[in-house]
Amino acid sequence: MKYTKIPTTDIKVSKICLGTMTWGEQNTEAEGHAQIEYALERGINFLDAAEMYPVPANAKTQGRTEEIIGTWLKKTGKREEIVLASKVAGPAEMVSHIRPNLGYHKEAIQDALDKSLKRLQTDYLDLYQLHWPERQTNFFGKRGYQHEEEEWEDNFKEVLQHLEEMVKAGKIRHIGLSNETAYGLMRFLEESGKNDLPRVVTVQNPYNLLNRKDEIGLTEILHRENVGLLPYSPLGMGTLTGKHLNGIKENSRLGLFPQYRRYSGEQAVQATRAYKEIAVKYDISLTHLALAFVNQQPFVTSNIIGATTMEQLSENIESINIELSEEILREIDEVQEAIPNPAP
Template identity: 45%
Template structure:
């Protein structure tokens, strides 16, 4: 396992990080412990959670993921781990979280941080991320900006001032963004510079073989502004494992929760997935190993966040660190991408 500096911070994150959003829904406490133990034994030091997890979000389970991570964390050397969490943004429901997160303002950020610290059973969170912007942006499968949907939002200055106070209090170490845009990254950096507030160090956005939209505006922005990408959904909710090309197991995420399929059930998705799976077969690789190795190979990726519903799946995905794609393979991937460009943005 290799480690990469995260943005402009002094954090060195493992090239593969463990996502935990299945903990408390598809995974029991015992399963979560075993996954965490195995991941750390393989060199993973970056563990990503969120106050709204597990998914799908429900009032009965909200916060359970952090509780499971916190239960495991009690017996771990805290200073060797990088724990990340996120504050839930507005406009997506979740009325059971803090009475409905209407804004990413001071009250909501502070309440969210304190709740996460309590559930995680830790004194500090290494990376605290805004799960999605306070303002309107197209996301989670939407791609076209609609000015008619703009709404009042919390000033970025207030968000960063609150984060600065939490850093001074020792409750968080660094600030990150998630599901952000080039304009949003630039705005956060500009306000931080003008007001002498904490700079964001990372962005957690979807990035995979069927969604390479990060490579245009965001790659350039993050390079110049010093942010590292924490790539989520590197297997596109499991599609790039190839299991949905055949009869998927009953426990598969899109089998259990078909409402998540909208982002990935678009024209040319199945054709692109089949093409990448065929390439993997020619190379003697599992489709998942090809997909994960590609994401890991990108210069702008600090860590590739994987999630699993069973230990065997986790072990196989972690083993992908042994795969290095050569120039010929990368050219073959680009040829498929040219044929099916970003079918699931």
């Protein structure tokens, strides 16, 4: 395994992070525990969760993912061996079942955090992330920003002040963002700098061979402001394994939950076929090509992988041993130039 530090902190994390959003829906508690043990044996020390998990979000299973991590922590007593991250849900109809006080006002964050800590059976989180912005912006499958009338008012400073209270209480070590834009990140950094408030250290966004839109503006900010990217969906919901090239597999995540097929459009399939040709040419799996590409990006702190089977998990973790040559990277860029960001 390879390691780095979360920027501006002393927290060492594995370059691969174990994502958990299928635990409690597609994976059982026993399978979740087995994944943690397998990952730890291979050097992974970083787990990412969220209060809304597992996905798809629904009232029956909400919080189950954190509970599975919590029972493992209680059983093993290995809290100090892992870096643990979770997220607070913002306002959205799809998560209205979580609690009535959705949003990032003080009471909502405090309520969400306390419930997450209880489910996780821990006293603190190493990283606590805002799962998506409160304001209307281009997240969850939107390529571009379209202005809409909204009730939201600028509250970046206030949100940081609320999080500062949780940091001072010892419940959070550091804060991060998710599904955030360049504008949102810069506003949070601006307010933390002007007001001596906790500084955002990471952004967790979708990033993969089919969606490199953050390179247009966000990655320069990450570089110049020393903030780390935690890419999720590095395999485009499984599309970049190549298994869906001849149609969606029936029992796969995309087969079970068709609402997640944003990586399955005609151009995305065309690009995936081109990446598959590169992988075949250089005798590596498409999965390894896709994950190694993300692993090698200089702005990436840790690549969040997810798996429903141990076979998938093993292959995903092995990607850390793949080094893509300049020639391969050049051919990847040629596909990106020809079919830029085919999935939102």
